[in-house]
Amino acid sequence: MDYYPSHFDYIIIGAGAAGLMLAHAMTNDDYFSEASILILDKDQKKTNDRTWCFWEKGSGQFDEIVHKSWNHIYFEGKELAKRYDITPYSYKMIRGLDFYEKRFEKLKNKKNVTIKFEKVLHFSESDIQVSLKTTSNTYTATTVFNSIFSYEAANSQSTYPVIQQHFVGWKIETDRPVFNADTVTYMDFSVPQKGNTRFMYVLPQSKNEALVEYTLFSKDLLDREEYEEALHTYITTKLNCPNYIIADREQGSIPMTCYNFAQHNTKRILNIGTAGGWAKPSTGYTFMSTAKKIPVLIDHLKAGKPLTSLTFKNRFWYYDLLLLDVLSQNNEMGHQVFESLFKKKTPQSILKFLDEESSVLEELSVIWGCPKWLFLRALINRLS
Numbered sequence: 001m002d003y004y005p006s007h008f009d010y011i012i013i014g015a016g017a018a019g020l021m022l023a024h025a026m027t028n029d030d031y032f033s034e035a036s037i038l039i040l041d042k043d044q045k046k047t048n049d050r051t052w053c054f055w056e057k058g059s060g061q062f063d064e065i066v067h068k069s070w071n072h073i074y075f076e077g078k079e080l081a082k083r084y085d086i087t088p089y090s091y092k093m094i095r096g097l098d099f100y101e102k103r104f105e106k107l108k109n110k111k112n113v114t115i116k117f118e119k120v121l122h123f124s125e126s127d128i129q130v131s132l133k134t135t136s137n138t139y140t141a142t143t144v145f146n147s148i149f150s151y152e153a154a155n156s157q158s159t160y161p162v163i164q165q166h167f168v169g170w171k172i173e174t175d176r177p178v179f180n181a182d183t184v185t186y187m188d189f190s191v192p193q194k195g196n197t198r199f200m201y202v203l204p205q206s207k208n209e210a211l212v213e214y215t216l217f218s219k220d221l222l223d224r225e226e227y228e229e230a231l232h233t234y235i236t237t238k239l240n241c242p243n244y245i246i247a248d249r250e251q252g253s254i255p256m257t258c259y260n261f262a263q264h265n266t267k268r269i270l271n272i273g274t275a276g277g278w279a280k281p282s283t284g285y286t287f288m289s290t291a292k293k294i295p296v297l298i299d300h301l302k303a304g305k306p307l308t309s310l311t312f313k314n315r316f317w318y319y320d321l322l323l324l325d326v327l328s329q330n331n332e333m334g335h336q337v338f339e340s341l342f343k344k345k346t347p348q349s350i351l352k353f354l355d356e357e358s359s360v361l362e363e364l365s366v367i368w369g370c371p372k373w374l375f376l377r378a379l380i381n382r383l384s
């Protein structure tokens with residue numbers, strides 16, 4: 001039987017994007033070199049369970065595992081169908097499995113890090129520590145970072161709408177060249193909206209290989225067959241490709257909400273990643289949003305500040321809230337919002353805004369590019 005201590009300075013629950021980014025950052029900082037760190041996950045992370053995309057200018061910290069990157073995106077609405085050069089941005093794709101392998105490879109050589117594949121059943125906090133029970137062990141820790149996400153808390157309130165970005169994706173291989181390998185289909189709204197915000201998202205890896213995702217921004221999930229029918233129809237009719245094989249599949253649901261997940265942080269437990277509300281509410285993009293928050297968290301820990309005082313709320317939260325109010329009250333109008341934006345603004349200005357790096361003037365200009373009456377109505381409803 002292995003011997004390992006059962007008390008740790010830090011326990012990270014979940015070896016997903018946030019857990020592994022945090023562990024990586026801690027183990028690369030001398031401040032934590034004497035700290036004992038336990039990473040727990042119920043899953044061995046040996047499959048390519050997801051594909052992460054994000055955009056950035058120039059080179060970045062994940063470049064060694066970037067599987068493919070593009071400098072062009074395509075948008076299609078009801079009246080607009082246009083390919084855009086997004087330089088100086090690149091749209092980058094990472095395979096989940098490459099990320100897990102790379103991070104585990106480094107972490108397993110760190111003397112102060114223990115990795116256990118056990119399901120966490122329960123954890124609770126006392127004045128002096130957090131006690132944690134897994135399927136096979138009991139641990140204690142001074143501080144716990146939790147990335148187990150649940151919709152429960154957000155769904156039990158009504159102040160902030162909770163929309164899901166839900167999708168099923170097929171990695172397909174076609175018998176003839178179908179895709180422009182140079183261009184990501186960012187949003188194709190030519191599919192029937194059926195009272196929701198529905199679009200196709202296509203990440204081509206070559207002329208005859210792509211990940212095609214049927215995506216909705218709406219409250220409720222669909223039956224599995226409905227996503228699959230929509231994918232098949234799109235591939236056979238819009239892409240005009242009756243002969244294809246499905247090489248891989250992925251599916252997901254990402255929360256889109258301004259609900260304050262940080263209110264559940266305590267003296268010793270900090271929720272991170274999606275569980276911490278780090279998914280950008282208006283887009284669901286979480287990977288880069290998490291990568292940007294990790295250094296802030298590291299500085300916060302090093303400064304000895306209380307976990308409960310860590311906040312990422314800024315003025316973009318209000319913009320996100322307005323969009324989510326619009327999508328929640330008029331889910332069928334989502335395509336008009338995005339089409340209007342792409343008609344009036346450059347993709348660079350939209351990406352900069354979504355990155356929360358724009359100036360107030362630039363933000364007003366982006367918002368002005370949206371259907372005004374929809375946003376004004378949402379604003380009045382929110383204020384009244």
Ligand SMILES: Cc1cc2nc3c(=O)[nH]c(=O)nc-3n(C[C@H](O)[C@H](O)[C@H](O)COP(=O)(O)OP(=O)(O)OC[C@H]3O[C@@H](n4cnc5c(N)ncnc54)[C@H](O)[C@@H]3O)c2cc1C
Pocket residue numbers: 013014015016017018019040041042043049050051052053054118119120121147148149250251252253254272273274275284285286287288289
């Ligand atoms: C298929 C898919 C595609 C996505 N694509 C993108 C994208 O392109 N760009 C983007 O920005 N975001 C994307 N997201 C959203 C987001 O980036 C990911 O969900 C990301 O993985 C969130 O990181 P996380 O650490 O919060 O959660 P996760 O990566 O899901 O990590 C949580 C970990 O906790 C573990 N866990 C859960 N319960 C327990 C338990 N009881 N005990 C022990 N371990 C447990 C899980 O096994 C998992 O490893 C995608 C999400 C999905 C599902």
